[in-house]
Amino acid sequence: MTLAQRVRRTFGTHWYAWTMVAPVVLVIGVIIGYPLVRGLFLSFTDANEANVERTIGVNHIPATYEFTGLDNYRAVLSDGLFWDRLGWTVLWTVSCVAATFLIGLALANLLNRTLRGRTFYRLALILPWAIPAFISVFTWRMLYNEKNGILNKLLSGGGIDAVPWLNDPTWAKLSVIAVNVWLGVPFMLVALLGGLQSIPGELYEAAEMDGAGPWQRFRNITVPGLRAVSGTVILLSTIWTFNMFPVIFLLTRGGPGDATEILVTYAYRLSFVDSPRDFSRSAAWGVLILVLLSLVAAGYRRSLRKQGEVW
Amino acid sequence: MTVVTMYRAPHRRNRRTPLASAGLHLALLTAAAVAVFPPLWLLVTSFKPRDDAFSTELVTHFTLANYTHVLADTEFLTWFKNSVLIVGVTTVLGVFIAATTGYAVSRFRFPGMRPLMWLLLITQMFPVAVLIVPLYNLMASLGLLNQPAGLIVTYLTIAVPFCAWMMKGFFDTIPVEIDESGRVDGLNPFGTFWRLVLPLARPGLAVTGFYTFVTAWAEVAYASAFMTGEENLTLAGGLQTFVNQYTNDWGSMTAAAVIIAVPAALVFSFAQRHLVSGLTAGTTKG
Numbered sequence: 027m028t029l030a031q032r033v034r035r036t037f038g039t040h041w042y043a044w045t046m047v048a049p050v051v052l053v054i055g056v057i058i059g060y061p062l063v064r065g066l067f068l069s070f071t072d073a074n075e076a077n078v079e080r081t082i083g084v085n086h087i088p089a090t091y092e093f094t095g096l097d098n099y100r101a102v103l104s105d106g107l108f109w110d111r112l113g114w115t116v117l118w119t120v121s122c123v124a125a126t127f128l129i130g131l132a133l134a135n136l137l138n139r140t141l142r143g144r145t146f147y148r149l150a151l152i153l154p155w156a157i158p159a160f161i162s163v164f165t166w167r168m169l170y171n172e173k174n175g176i177l178n179k180l181l182s183g184g185g186i187d188a189v190p191w192l193n194d195p196t197w198a199k200l201s202v203i204a205v206n207v208w209l210g211v212p213f214m215l216v217a218l219l220g221g222l223q224s225i226p227g228e229l230y231e232a233a234e235m236d237g238a239g240p241w242q243r244f245r246n247i248t249v250p251g252l253r254a255v256s257g258t259v260i261l262l263s264t265i266w267t268f269n270m271f272p273v274i275f276l277l278t279r280g281g282p283g284d285a286t287e288i289l290v291t292y293a294y295r296l297s298f299v300d301s302p303r304d305f306s307r308s309a310a311w312g313v314l315i316l317v318l319l320s321l322v323a324a325g326y327r328r329s330l331r332k333q334g335e336v337w
Numbered sequence: 338m339t340v341v342t343m344y345r346a347p348h349r350r351n352r353r354t355p356l357a358s359a360g361l362h363l364a365l366l367t368a369a370a371v372a373v374f375p376p377l378w379l380l381v382t383s384f385k386p387r388d389d390a391f392s393t394e395l396v397t398h399f400t401l402a403n404y405t406h407v408l409a410d411t412e413f414l415t416w417f418k419n420s421v422l423i424v425g426v427t428t429v430l431g432v433f434i435a436a437t438t439g440y441a442v443s444r445f446r447f448p449g450m451r452p453l454m455w456l457l458l459i460t461q462m463f464p465v466a467v468l469i470v471p472l473y474n475l476m477a478s479l480g481l482l483n484q485p486a487g488l489i490v491t492y493l494t495i496a497v498p499f500c501a502w503m504m505k506g507f508f509d510t511i512p513v514e515i516d517e518s519g520r521v522d523g524l525n526p527f528g529t530f531w532r533l534v535l536p537l538a539r540p541g542l543a544v545t546g547f548y549t550f551v552t553a554w555a556e557v558a559y560a561s562a563f564m565t566g567e568e569n570l571t572l573a574g575g576l577q578t579f580v581n582q583y584t585n586d587w588g589s590m591t592a593a594a595v596i597i598a599v600p601a602a603l604v605f606s607f608a609q610r611h612l613v614s615g616l617t618a619g620t621t622k623g
Contacts, residue, residue: 040448042526046441047453049434050497057494058460061471068471129368136365143362149609150369156605157376158555160573161594165379168587174391176378208371216612262461262499269464272557290464294558297470305470312464319462 069098069309075302091306098310108311112318115268115288118203122267125207127260130214135248137215138222148219155212163276166205167192192278195285202286206273210266214259221255222248261326265319289315376598383595387588403592412567413593416575419564421600423485423571424553427492431549432542435497439504439541440530444516457498465558473562483569491559496549503548507541508534540611547608554601572597 071091079089102108137148154162169175170191178188191201229247238246269290274280280287280295287295289311297308353361386400407413438457442450472491473482481487511534519529535542554572561574570578576597579590 040445043441043445043447044449046437046530047449050438050501051453051456053434053490053493053497054456054460057472057475057490058463058468060475061468062463064471064474065468133365133368136361141361141365143365147365147369150373151365152605152609152612153372153376155551156602156609157598158551158573158601160555160557160576161379161598162375164576164590164594165375168382168591169375169378171391176391208375211372265462269462271465272555276557293464294469298562308470312468315464316462320459323458323462 065309065312068306069313070095071306072097073306073309074304078305094306098306099314102307102310102314108314111284111287111289111292114199114286118199118288119264119267121203122206122210122270123260123263125203126210126214126263127256129207129211130218131252133211133215134218134222135244137219151215152212154209155216159209159272160276162209163205163273166201166208167277170201193282195282198278198282198286202274202277205277206267206270209273210263214263217255217259218252221252225251257326257330261323264322268319268322269315379591379598380595382587383591385588387586391587403588404596407589407592407596411579411589412570413575413596415568416570416572417596419485419569420554420571420573423488423492424550426485427489427496427553428546428549430489431493431496431500431553432546434493435500435504435545435549436535436538436542437530438497438501439506440508440534442501443505443508444513444526454502457501460494460498469558469562472559476563482563483565487563488560488571491563492549492553492556495556496552500545500548504538504541504545507538511537543608543611547604547612550604551601554597 070093072094073089073091077089077091080087133151137144137151141147169177172178172188172190172193175191177191182188190197192198225247229251230243233243233247268288270288271290271294274286274288274291275294278286280291284292293308293311293315296304296311383403384399384401386398386402389398438453441447442453476482476487476491479487481490515533515537516526516529519533524532557573557577560571561577564570564574567578576590576593579586579593
């Protein structure tokens with residue numbers, strides 16, 4: 027093969043690849059890229075409802091907001107509110123991801139064996155995934171209803187006082203976490219079940235021959251075998267939970283007070299709920315969320331590197 | 338618990354003591370009950386007369402009144418049509434471009450591949466809150482507000498990054514020899530992809546389709562920000578207006594919720610056979 031041919035062939039290969047990824051890059055570039063840059067820009071200004079470019083009737087009012095540098099960030103970071111919300115968001119993310127993962131792992135282990143009714147169990151356990159989240163959240167609101175919900179009626183049947191599921195700050199926190207775990211387990215279960223099935227059965231047999239007990243087998247075969255899947259699903263689930271808008275917004279609207287408000291719902295509240303709408307402050311919150319998550323992802327990549335995986 | 342019991346019979350892995358068996362089934366039954374109860378209760382409630390919505394009994398006076406009310410007296414069918422159109426197009430387009438991207442990343446080493454992988458991961462981190470205001474303005478200036486196309490494009494950016502990742506993992510499990518045989522037979526990479534590899538990737542496509550469908554079908558924030566006016570709403574936005582209009586009409590809301598859940602459940606029943614294999618390939622190799 028001559029050099030010219032090789033160059034042409036390389037170019038040809040890349041040309042195909044580039045064509046295939048072009049739609050995604052294009053769509054992401056326009057729909058995420060532009061708003062992101064714009065959001066970043068807004069976070070350095072004092073833009074709000076009253077001074078952005080807008081059209082009222084036939085009058086076109088030009089934008090009058092100004093560049094304010096790091097003022098928004100300074101204000102947000104020196105405000106106890108942000109750290110408060112961050113604390114709860116971290117607690118929310120860690121408890122949701124931990125509970126979802128552990129329950130998913132336990133159920134996957136139970137399901138990954140010959141067992142009567144296996145298909146039925148699998149279908150039933152994955153069911154929450156098949157239902158749109160906003161429907162499930164709506165259903166849970168009905169179950170949680172303090173005066174008439176079935177949970178409290180069942181409790182009162184057992185002689186227990188009504189629990190203020192969504193109206194007491196502490197209970198509300200537990201309730202939103204419970205719903206999110208309920209929603210998240212199927213994904214974990216499916217991913218981990220697949221991971222378990224990809225571990226060769228011979229490994230277990232060999233270990234049994236050597237006299238390894240169930241715990242040793244779990245510890246030395248199952249855990250390492252699941253490491254790759256676990257890493258990915260934990261990272262994804264962390265990102266998704268950290269930004270889990272619908273569950274909190276539809277279940278409690280962040281209430282009671284702001285007890286269950288995580289960073290994303292608060293940022294949304296700043297630009298869509300509170301009046302006047304404060305676009306710049308909201309954008310600053312958003313950028314900070316992004317920075318925090320990027321740190322998580324960078325840590326994940328570093329740990330992948332340590333295990334010798336590359337991309 | 339069961340694992341500990343099995344310790345007593347290490348050489349009979351496929352046989353369990355009755356106690357272990359009972360424990361296993363008990364644990365799974367409990368979990369299954371927790372998973373199934375809320376949707377089931379929703380279904381039960383939808384068949385009760387409005388005033389009984391909160392009674393703890395099962396259906397005593399079976400009625401379809403909630404359903405007929407929702408279907409006949411509201412804009413529900415229009416919303417349903419909008420949703421089907423938007424989500425349908427999103428799913429078809431999304432699966433297709435996720436597959437081409439996944440294939441390219443899996444098979445070719447090309448300049449820009451690593452940044453692309455990062456982009457796909459990072460895209461999932463963008464909070465709705467940062468994007469929604471600028472995106473709203475962008476849609477307004479492109480004239481895409483209240484247009485299905487605006488939501489379709491937005492949903493693609495939500496679903497496709499994860500799907501492309503998943504498809505990459507899936508294509509990684511398909512032997513490269515298949516591509517080579519295609520090349521020997523004179524197919525170009527597009528032909529190889531379309532005729533040889535894609536048919537083998539059906540489980541992956543099923544999972545991707547399911548994921549895209551459910552994501553788009555269930556999206557609330559963008560749908561309620563971009564679509565205004567009764568006749569343009571999708572189901573997610575429509576149900577919100579229900580909540581506002583019929584504050585105490587839980588009967589109608591449960592019926593609406595059931596109708597919304599049915600298509601998702603149907604898509605799920607088609608895809609569920611492939612879920613485990615499809616998703617695993619994606620997440621282990623991702």
